[in-house]
Amino acid sequence: xxxxxxxxxxxxxxxxxxxxxxxxxxxxxxxxxxxxxxxxxxxxxxxxxxxxxxxxxxxxxxxxxxxxxxxxxxxxxxxxxxxxxxxxxx
Numbered sequence: 001x002x003x004x005x006x007x008x009x010x011x012x013x014x015x016x017x018x019x020x021x022x023x024x025x026x027x028x029x030x031x032x033x034x035x036x037x038x039x040x041x042x043x044x045x046x047x048x049x050x051x052x053x054x055x056x057x058x059x060x061x062x063x064x065x066x067x068x069x070x071x072x073x074x075x076x077x078x079x080x081x082x083x084x085x086x087x088x089x090x
Contacts (some may be wrong), residue, residue, distance in 0.1 A: 003045070003049075009049075009053060010052070010054075010055045011045070011057075014045075014061065015058075017086075018060045020089040021062060021085045022035060022062060025081065025082065025085050028081070033036075035062040035064045035082070037057040037060050038060070038061050038063045039060055040058060040059055042057055045059055062082070071079075
C-alpha cells in the first residue's frame with residue numbers, strides 16, 4: 001500500500017495526492033504503470049497514522065499485488081516509478 005504524504009495531513013489531501021500519483025503513473029509515455037486504488041476507512045488509517053486528520057470517512061491510497069515469484073525482480077523499478085511520480089506531483 002502506498003500512502004502519499006502531502007503537506008496537509010488530512011484524509012482528503014491523501015486522497016487527492018493519490019489521484020495525482022495514479023494519473024502521473026498512467027501518463028508515463030515510456031512505461032505507463034497501473035496501480036489499484038483502494039478506499040480505506042480513515043479510522044483504520046488513524047490507528048497507524050494518529051496525526052491524520054479525518055476530514056472525510058475514507059482516504060484513497062494506491063496498492064499493487066505481485067502474485068508470481070518472478071515479479072519480485074520488478075519491485076525496485078516499480079517502487080522507483082511510484083517515488084518519482086509522487087515527488088513530481090505531491
